[in-house]
Amino acid sequence: MKNGGLLRDLKKNRTKWFMLLPAAIVVILMCYIPMSGIVLAFKEFNYHDGIFGSPWAGLQNFLFFFKSGKAWAVTRNTILYNIAFLTVNTVMQITVAIVLSEITRKRFKKVTQSLMFLPYFISWVVVGAFIYNLFNYEFGAINTFLKQIGAGAVDVYSNPKAWIPILILVSLFKNLGYGTVMYLASVINIDPQLYEAADVDGATIWQKIRHITLPGIRPTMIILILLSIGTIMKGDFQMFWQVTGNNPMTLGTTDVIDTYVTRSLMYLQEFGMTSAAGLYQSVFSFILILLANYAVKKVEPDYTLF
Amino acid sequence: MRKLKRFLACTLTAAMFAAALSGCGGNAGGAASSAPAADSVVSTSQAEQPADTTQAAETPAAETPEEVTLTMYLLGDRTPDFDLVFDKINEKMKAEINATLEVKFMGWGEYEQKYPLVFASGEDFDLIYSADWAMYNAQASKQGFYEITKEMLETYAPKTAATIYDDAWEQSKVDGKVYMLPMNYKELTAYVFFVRGDLMEKYGIDQVNSIDDIEAYLQAVADNDPGMIPLDIGSDFDDRFLYDLFWQAEIAGRLEKVNPEQLMGYIESGDDSATVFNETEDPAFLTTVEKLKDWKDRGFWSKSAVVNTQNNKESFAAGKSATALMNINNAKGEYTTLMQAHPEWDIRVVDAQGKAPAIVQSYLANGMCVFSKSKNPERALMALDLLRNDEEIHDLFCYGIEGVHYTSLGDGKIELTDANENYPYDGNCNWGIRNDAYWKSIAGGIPNYDDLYDGWIKTAKGSEYQAFTFNNESVRNQVAAIGEIYTTDMKLLYLGFAEDPAADIANVQAKLEAAGAAEVYEEMTRQAKEWHDALK
Numbered sequence: 001m002k003n004g005g006l007l008r009d010l011k012k013n014r015t016k017w018f019m020l021l022p023a024a025i026v027v028i029l030m031c032y033i034p035m036s037g038i039v040l041a042f043k044e045f046n047y048h049d050g051i052f053g054s055p056w057a058g059l060q061n062f063l064f065f066f067k068s069g070k071a072w073a074v075t076r077n078t079i080l081y082n083i084a085f086l087t088v089n090t091v092m093q094i095t096v097a098i099v100l101s102e103i104t105r106k107r108f109k110k111v112t113q114s115l116m117f118l119p120y121f122i123s124w125v126v127v128g129a130f131i132y133n134l135f136n137y138e139f140g141a142i143n144t145f146l147k148q149i150g151a152g153a154v155d156v157y158s159n160p161k162a163w164i165p166i167l168i169l170v171s172l173f174k175n176l177g178y179g180t181v182m183y184l185a186s187v188i189n190i191d192p193q194l195y196e197a198a199d200v201d202g203a204t205i206w207q208k209i210r211h212i213t214l215p216g217i218r219p220t221m222i223i224l225i226l227l228s229i230g231t232i233m234k235g236d237f238q239m240f241w242q243v244t245g246n247n248p249m250t251l252g253t254t255d256v257i258d259t260y261v262t263r264s265l266m267y268l269q270e271f272g273m274t275s276a277a278g279l280y281q282s283v284f285s286f287i288l289i290l291l292a293n294y295a296v297k298k299v300e301p302d303y304t305l306f
Numbered sequence: 307m308r309k310l311k312r313f314l315a316c317t318l319t320a321a322m323f324a325a326a327l328s329g330c331g332g333n334a335g336g337a338a339s340s341a342p343a344a345d346s347v348v349s350t351s352q353a354e355q356p357a358d359t360t361q362a363a364e365t366p367a368a369e370t371p372e373e374v375t376l377t378m379y380l381l382g383d384r385t386p387d388f389d390l391v392f393d394k395i396n397e398k399m400k401a402e403i404n405a406t407l408e409v410k411f412m413g414w415g416e417y418e419q420k421y422p423l424v425f426a427s428g429e430d431f432d433l434i435y436s437a438d439w440a441m442y443n444a445q446a447s448k449q450g451f452y453e454i455t456k457e458m459l460e461t462y463a464p465k466t467a468a469t470i471y472d473d474a475w476e477q478s479k480v481d482g483k484v485y486m487l488p489m490n491y492k493e494l495t496a497y498v499f500f501v502r503g504d505l506m507e508k509y510g511i512d513q514v515n516s517i518d519d520i521e522a523y524l525q526a527v528a529d530n531d532p533g534m535i536p537l538d539i540g541s542d543f544d545d546r547f548l549y550d551l552f553w554q555a556e557i558a559g560r561l562e563k564v565n566p567e568q569l570m571g572y573i574e575s576g577d578d579s580a581t582v583f584n585e586t587e588d589p590a591f592l593t594t595v596e597k598l599k600d601w602k603d604r605g606f607w608s609k610s611a612v613v614n615t616q617n618n619k620e621s622f623a624a625g626k627s628a629t630a631l632m633n634i635n636n637a638k639g640e641y642t643t644l645m646q647a648h649p650e651w652d653i654r655v656v657d658a659q660g661k662a663p664a665i666v667q668s669y670l671a672n673g674m675c676v677f678s679k680s681k682n683p684e685r686a687l688m689a690l691d692l693l694r695n696d697e698e699i700h701d702l703f704c705y706g707i708e709g710v711h712y713t714s715l716g717d718g719k720i721e722l723t724d725a726n727e728n729y730p731y732d733g734n735c736n737w738g739i740r741n742d743a744y745w746k747s748i749a750g751g752i753p754n755y756d757d758l759y760d761g762w763i764k765t766a767k768g769s770e771y772q773a774f775t776f777n778n779e780s781v782r783n784q785v786a787a788i789g790e791i792y793t794t795d796m797k798l799l800y801l802g803f804a805e806d807p808a809a810d811i812a813n814v815q816a817k818l819e820a821a822g823a824a825e826v827y828e829e830m831t832r833q834a835k836e837w838h839d840a841l842k
Contacts (some may be wrong), residue, residue, distance in 0.1 A: 047426065047448050047678060064782070067787040067820075068821050070790075132614075136614075137609035138608050138610070157610045248793070248795065248798050268789060
């Protein structure tokens with residue numbers, strides 16, 4: 001690029017550019033072109049005039065979000081939950097990946113890996129049904145068990161605090177396997193000679209994990225975390241809606257931006273307002289990811305996304 | 307070696323490119339399908355031309371030279387014999403108007419998301435089921451439907467023009483324009499309880515006739531049978547059922563309801579200023595919530611009711627609950643099915659209305675609309691005319707094939723056959739074309755049905771403001787905020803989940819105020835008064 005600009009580079013590295021093409025086409029078609037739909041957030045949409053022909057609405061579409069005074073509470077919930085998910089999931093995924101990598105019995109390893117991966121494919125609707133049948137007051141599995149052993153029944157659905165650990169555990173249940181596979185791949189890629197050298201030096205298993213494995217998977221870790229920060233403003237709608245059963249009694253601790261917007265606009269069907277909420281999330285996510293990337297650049301310039 | 311490398315690199319890139327192209331082909335298809343959305347904006351303005359009355363008059367209605375296939379969207383699931391029935395309908399349609407119907411279904415689980423999408427995506431369809439509860443207003447005000455005028459009806463749907471009820475026509479107006487052909491069918495909404503005779507006997511209850519008897523029955527079940535939920539109402543279909551019954555009994559003759567339901571507006575009967583206020587402001591609301599809380603605290607329904615999305619009749623059918631509460635229109639079919647499955651239950655049908663008058667439904671509770679970008683709106687209207695007014699087609703759509711799905715007993719009565727479950731009576735989203743003139747009811751069924759009906763019809767009434775439709779354009783943000791309160795705090799109150807009713811109501815009122823309810827009711831009052839004055 002330094003000498004001769006883009007054209008020259010295109011010619012010089014044409015094979016590389018050519019190989020980039022498929023990915024670029026997909027991103028342009030699926031991400032950049034639809035992005036023009038952002039304009040909806042500022043429009044009063046009607047079918048007849050379409051997305052670009054509908055009259056302008058200024059910032060009107062954003063108002064509903066702040067009208068009820070819940071904007072701050074749901075934004076805070078969204079961010080805190082995502083931070084909690086990110087921390088708990090990452091720690092558990094790395095732990096399990098390291099444990100699995102230390103296991104030498106092949107069959108056991110494969111079976112465990114598959115079993116942990118399985119929940120990733122279970123729909124949230126089904127998980128929601130599990131949860132309901134566990135926690136239902138009258139005939140849920142937990143209360144039936146408690147009654148059997150003579151303890152009193154618990155009413156989980158009217159207890160907002162209970163849902164914080166439940167949601168974190170459910171998220172772990174669903175995402176553990178997926179992340180573990182990512183980290184496992186990265187652990188396996190570490191040069192075995194390093195471990196052999198450590199063995200010769202008489203390192204314990206803990207020392208090997210601390211000084212070889214963990215630093216070895218650091219690039220993967222940082223990239224995965226940075227990518228998750230990009231979605232920190234987005235609550236996993238299906239999860240929050242289905243697992244809590246859209247329960248009005250626990251909203252204080254379970255309401256995230258996505259569920260709040262859905263409830264508000266369920267009857268109104270305003271595309272403009274939904275787009276406005278989406279834009280609010282995207283802009284904040286964008287700022288957060290820029291900040292995080294900047295912070296990483298200060299400490300570990302090699303591992304940044306861009 | 308170097309040559310080989312180069313060759314490999316070339317073939318690899320070529321392969322990847324090919325893969326990308328094929329992937330791209332799929333994408334291009336997606337892009338292309340969204341493109342007509344923009345195109346058809348232009349083309350509809352042309353397509354609309356022939357619909358102009360001047361030109362319409364030149365084209366005689368009977369002239370249908372080219373054959374067209376009309377796409378019709380219905381709600382629900384395709385029943386096993388649906389296509390069989392529609393083959394028959396299409397046979398006749400083809401002969402009469404040279405058109406056939408192709409029906410697509412939107413399942414109950416997905417219609418709330420999918421319904422607005424078929425309008426926005428630029429999909430090509432012609433007819434769609436709609437109703438006041440199924441987004442009629444939302445889509446009509448976004449120009450999703452084709453405007454229907456009296457002149458068009460006379461040209462393309464003469465039988466409908468002659469038979470449509472005046473009230474029905476007036477009610478379907480949104481901002482003075484009609485976008486729907488509502489059912490030509492007077493529907494009475496009244497609720498009934500199903501109670502089990504075997505349980506009554508077990509707990510020594512002689513008779514269950516009134517709400518008080520129901521209370522005693524529910525109490526008996528709650529006291530004696532911990533494995534059973536007395537009445538398993540939940541948060542989805544039936545969250546308002548009991549509330550409505552209690553509330554209607556309190557306000558009968560005193561307050562008039564203003565749609566839409568989620569804005570909770572009421573006007574005092576006979577108030578010429580049409581001042582709209584929130585239902586929680588009426589003192590009777592507190593009484594109602596206290597009663598609901600009392601029933602809930604006595605264990606009449608589940609402590610997890612707010613997350614129970616099952617219809618209470620399913621629980622009842624499964625033997626998990628002792629009582630079911632449902633609309634009489636559902637009750638007819640349900641009774642027959644349950645009596646066959648569990649004759650030992652000895653189900654009794656009890657009037658749930660009590661002091662609350664039965665409601666004459668708005669005609670908009672069911673109807674059919676033409677899509678605003680339909681390529682054949684005239685033919686669509688002609689098809690609707692046949693569906694509504696051709697007795698043979700109407701009967702096929704509503705009850706199935708005579709001799710297969712039902713047998714006619716004459717005198718407007720029919721008997722269902724075993725094959726009826728493959729095309730359930732009045733259960734194929736045919737509701738939008740129901741016509742009183744050809745309506746047939748099932749013989750047998752609920753034994754005391756006539757008594758119940760006679761009791762309801764005496765006092766049945768619709769709200770004075772039933773036909774009024776609120777245009778929320780200027781207060782959309784407030785409406786969204788109120789809608790949120792309606793699905794959360796209000797839902798809890800409707801199900802009796804209140805710690806301290808008076809304090810909870812005050813809390814909701816404070817939230818409503820913050821959401822800008824005052825502005826909404828002010829605007830509603832203005833529009834309602836205008837509408838009310840225009841009637842005189």
